[in-house]
Amino acid sequence: MSDKLDIIRHREGHEVLDYDRYLQHLISVIANRLTSYSSSQYLSQFGLGSVEMRVLASLAYKPNQKAAEVCSLISIDKAAASRAMAKLDSQNLLIGETATPKGKQKRWSLSEKGWALHQRFLDVVLDRHERVVKEIDESELVQFVGTLHKLIKNIETLDTE
């Protein structure tokens, strides 16, 4: 048991959570707000939700990927990816190429239309990001991102201990 950054306070004889220090709470509040706000931006501006836009962005980042590789890159469930890619494909935002002429499974990339949407998406992402990190200087952000990566590493082993 470590006493570093104690997340327990005492109140009238009871132990209670200290919300101001409880990482999971703080992180979840931020993530929920960001996801919700982004989703409403994407839906109103592009007619697609945040899942679809994240998949699209992942295929810009790394084209010619299988569905499973998209899942791995952006930490999304294969069920969500399946539905999102079906929707993107139905709107001709993707190009799917099979390894052989008779193959069924495809590697996906963005179509022209997909790339055009991706550029508009980036504009929205950057504008929002600027507002989110406003008045936080670069060195602090670098440190912060470093800690996020450490947390992700710890979280990967959560259910194996």
Add this chain to the structure above:
Amino acid sequence: MSDKLDIIRHREGHEVLDYDRYLQHLISVIANRLTSYSSSQYLSQFGLGSVEMRVLASLAYKPNQKAAEVCSLISIDKAAASRAMAKLDSQNLLIGETATPKGKQKRWSLSEKGWALHQRFLDVVLDRHERVVKEIDESELVQFVGTLHKLIKNIETLDTE
């Protein structure tokens, strides 16, 4: 336009998101994993979900609160709070007291049974927290929490600009 901690990379003539630096992505991955893992812990151990447990914990932190005050403290929607409190109350985990004998709206606190469950909840929270922050030292966590609070402040004004 600021160039601090650029979240855009260039790849084959295209601008793409740099996932390793894109805060929203990193934060969401952590929050989703933590919420999902916590929820399964609470459901299997207590038969209640994370929404119910968060409301319970908030009434430990600050007893004798109205539903709206619970919402404000833990940043939860009043719809979710309404459903969670109905469930907690149905299991006799709460005590509700009206301001006057004929009043209808109640201020909520934990019952004996509620406090007992809260103690078990804290054990689970602390165990998980230890694993999440493993090998990250206190000064780094203090800095990290400071940045989280700055982000929360920025996020509060997201839709007003």
Add this chain to the structure above:
DNA sequence: ACCAAAAAGTTGACATATCAACTTTTTGGA
């Protein structure tokens, strides 16, 4: 005390995230 307005709470709907079960496709050994 009454009533209109405000606040609080409830209910239904939908987006996101995840799991489990099932189907389809691919892979690799005989």
Add this chain to the structure above:
DNA sequence: TCCAAAAAGTTGATATGTCAACTTTTTGGT
């Protein structure tokens, strides 16, 4: 080449988070 096993993908279900519409309760002015 054939087939069993593995991998990949699809579909349905459920938990969380949020919004909007509606109902109930409280508040405050007369």
